[in-house]
Amino acid sequence: MIEKGRYVMQKKKKISFSPRYILMIISFLCLILIVLSFRFQNETTQLRQTAGGVIIPMQNGINKVGRVISKEFQYATTVKKLVRQNTTLKKKLDEISAENKLLQQDKYDLENFRKLYDLDQQYAGYPKVAARVISSDPDNWYNTFIIDKGTQDGLSVNMNVMAGDGLVGIITECNKSYSRVRSIIDDESSVTGTFLKTTDNCNVSGNLKLMNKGVIELSNIANTAKIKDGYEVVTSQVSDKYLPGILIGYARDVKTDSTNMTKSGYLTPAADFTGLDMVLVITEVKDSGDLEAIMK
């Protein structure tokens, strides 16, 4: 009797669902979540922010540790190299400082010319903030990364991000202390560009397939345009989110499409995406409010 009683008690304690049903419940909940989050994309930011508040500081910490370690490591191994480099660099410095004097004179002339051509509101004049890349996506499918500046540093959604002298991407999500950037090589990214020399418009879209070759897609170029390899593509005036005149990259292999209406080709980005560490964020959002009002 006692044995039996115990048995019953144990059985009562271990009421558990079959994993099969749990999986079904999870799938069902996920489907609802997908639909809901797709429908109310803006309302999910609060949720993301809380998750980011936990994960981001940890990522930051690990990055800091990694940076210190790699610094020490490099210090130990590269002293010899540095000495050798130093002597060559000193020689170079002499040459360059002489060259620099010449260039400075040229620059003075250039500034005058710029004023003449009214070009000084080009992107030399955009206000910029430097930010560090904390982490990038966990697998190879997306091409987004997270930078360590957010709304408290004056950033907001749709600001353009540059590295070196080329466009890198655009801020798609901005939280208090970090923001998410979608790079132009991402499969879902698309930018309207202009050829600097011929002022023909084109469409620059990321493509996962071409990413490994270091190029992205260039399409919708008018058939009449005469494009040669190496022509610079900059962001266009027409674009609604990207500020005009930022260098995107250089055209390559532009050919006429089978439709005979347009041309398409490849573009080598000006920014180097393999070792992104510091980026510049232009703290100016393109004001397309008027345009949106018209479109509505």
Add this chain to the structure above:
Amino acid sequence: MKRYVFLFFMSMLLFVLQTTLFHQFSLGNIEPNLILILTAISGFMYGRKMGMFTGVLCGLMMDLLYSNVIGLSILLFAVIGYLNGMVTKFYYKEEIFVPMISIGVSDVMYGILFYITNYLLRGRLDFLHYF
């Protein structure tokens, strides 16, 4: 209970490592997908329920931080955890061959499912390339 707590912290740790440090270890643009491996292993070692639990955790973190739609990765990871839980009866401590295969299969499956949900539905048909 202990296992749940352990898996919770483990998945968080691996997620952080994956997104920061492990980009350094990539071979030819391919990185080990740690959180997927964790999901597969926990399903394999502890059964379907644990696999799903880890899968939901990992998927949630991934969705919240890196994708536009919440729920998709949760579903994928949970399914992978569940399927790995189904082969848990082949689990012996010394055996290394079976988990290796199951992790490999999970990775391929994850890739295919991800391709179907995120790319095929947008009309990118060149399956072999993304593979």
